[in-house]
Amino acid sequence: MIGRYFEEFEEDEVFITPRRTLRESDLINFCNLCWFNSSMFFDEIYAQNEMPFKAIVFPGPFIIPLSVGLFLKMGLYEKTIIALLGIQNMVFKAPLKIGDTMQAEVKIFKKIESKKYSDRGIMTVLFNVNKIKKDLTNEHIMSFEMVHMLKRKNYLSKIT
Numbered sequence: 001m002i003g004r005y006f007e008e009f010e011e012d013e014v015f016i017t018p019r020r021t022l023r024e025s026d027l028i029n030f031c032n033l034c035w036f037n038s039s040m041f042f043d044e045i046y047a048q049n050e051m052p053f054k055a056i057v058f059p060g061p062f063i064i065p066l067s068v069g070l071f072l073k074m075g076l077y078e079k080t081i082i083a084l085l086g087i088q089n090m091v092f093k094a095p096l097k098i099g100d101t102m103q104a105e106v107k108i109f110k111k112i113e114s115k116k117y118s119d120r121g122i123m124t125v126l127f128n129v130n131k132i133k134k135d136l137t138n139e140h141i142m143s144f145e146m147v148h149m150l151k152r153k154n155y156l157s158k159i160t
Helices: 024-034 044-050 060-072 155-159
Strands: 014-016 081-092 101-113 120-132 138-151
Touching (some): 060 081, 060 101, 060 120, 060 138
16 A cells, blocks of 8 residues: 655645554553653542642643654555654644544645655644543643655656
8 A cells, every 4th residue: 555645736625544542551651661750640549639740741742743743644655654844733632531432633734845755745744632522522731843855746756
């Protein structure tokens, strides 16, 4: 399977990722890998009594790779993405807790042709991450933009 080339995306096009319910093992694995060893992530009594959310929450940075992973699962970038050029405008609105289900809405925000490489394009995508409530309404959790370099359709002819 091959994903979409730069030309095959349209500005303002929106994609809804699959959902993912967060488990305690997700929290433990991420925190251990990244050395996020704060009491707010591991001490339930502390979190309930001294933190405003009254429960253990996921670290904000956890949301970014999971959102991107859910987007990648859709296959749109399969064998067409070249590089991540930047992450910008991160805004956190609410926490995610164990048992929450999240989903991202991904909008093609801006496309420009690479000035340096005619076989590549630069695309900015806007991620709006939501918690899906039990009544299936969305609560906005965070947003961020990612800038990616993608292959254009003529990419393969340039390297063969």
